[in-house]
């Protein structure tokens with residue numbers, strides 16, 4: 001057994017690093033490429049019931065320490081997406097990310113993703129820039145519990161909930177996921193943010209605000225995973241600002257059994273996975289960790 005193998009509930013991954021939803025994961029070919037680059041799994045772009053164009057440009061910009069985006073959940077819709085995900089499934093583990101406005105819509109999308117061969121589901125309860133979706137439904141604990149329970153009833157694959165840091169209720173929301181029968185919590189999605197153009201005297205993004213990702217949010221994500229580890233007993237998956245093995249190790253030591261990478265793929269290319277796999281394994285060997293499980297949560301001791 002490789003030291004990098006990890007277990008998220010019933011789901012085993014050969015490597016602990018996954019592609020985060022929204023980056024290089026909307027076509028079959030790009031998902032296959034990311035698996036070949038060393039990702040343990042790919043989380044798909046968040047998919048909804050109907051095709052969506054997303055927000056008008058500009059919807060993405062680089063800032064010091066990361067990116068701010070307000071893509072607005074552009075996606076081809078669940079029917080069209082079947083062709084893409086089916087192309088990738090034979091090559092490795094694909095987690096289907098979905099977004100809906102209510103429990104019934106989430107449950108319907110979940111069933112489709114399971115039919116397409118997804119190994120798990122990630123419920124997007126956290127996008128900060130899509131009206132009626134994401135964090136607008138994901139910051140109400142009773143509604144979160146209802147959504148998770150409805151999806152659990154509809155499928156037999158593991159159900160993960162991806163949460164927003166834009167709330168003081170994070171632990172309550174995670175407990176709602178656990179009470180609803182959820183199999184894991186993924187944290188964090190982007191932090192609500194804004195860039196203003198001094199020349200134009202107005203917000204730079206067409207949507208005015210967006211979500212901050214990249215190194216600037218890592219300390220927030222690590223702290224959230226640290227808190228969640230003490231609040232819930234279901235497995236945690238860390239995401240936010242990971243670009244090297246030290247970042248990944250921080251999330252694992254805070255309590256995550258696996259991690260996801262988004263912005264660093266855009267910045268450094270898919271090679272980031274092979275580098276982290278190699279260097280994390282070296283660190284583990286040098287420090288006597290025989291498995292990822294040995295390292296999970298050690299910062300709490």
Ligand SMILES: Cc1cc2nc3c(=O)[nH]c(=O)nc-3n(C[C@H](O)[C@H](O)[C@H](O)COP(=O)(O)O)c2cc1C
Pocket residue numbers: 020021022023045046060067069071073097124127162188189190212213214215217239240241242260261262263264
């Ligand atoms: C361009 C872009 C698109 C994204 N799209 C999604 C999405 O569709 N669904 C989702 O749950 N998160 C989405 N995210 C958030 C990422 O999955 C991740 O939670 C966030 O970027 C923090 O990780 P990072 O710092 O490694 O990028 C997106 C992020 C970026 C930068």
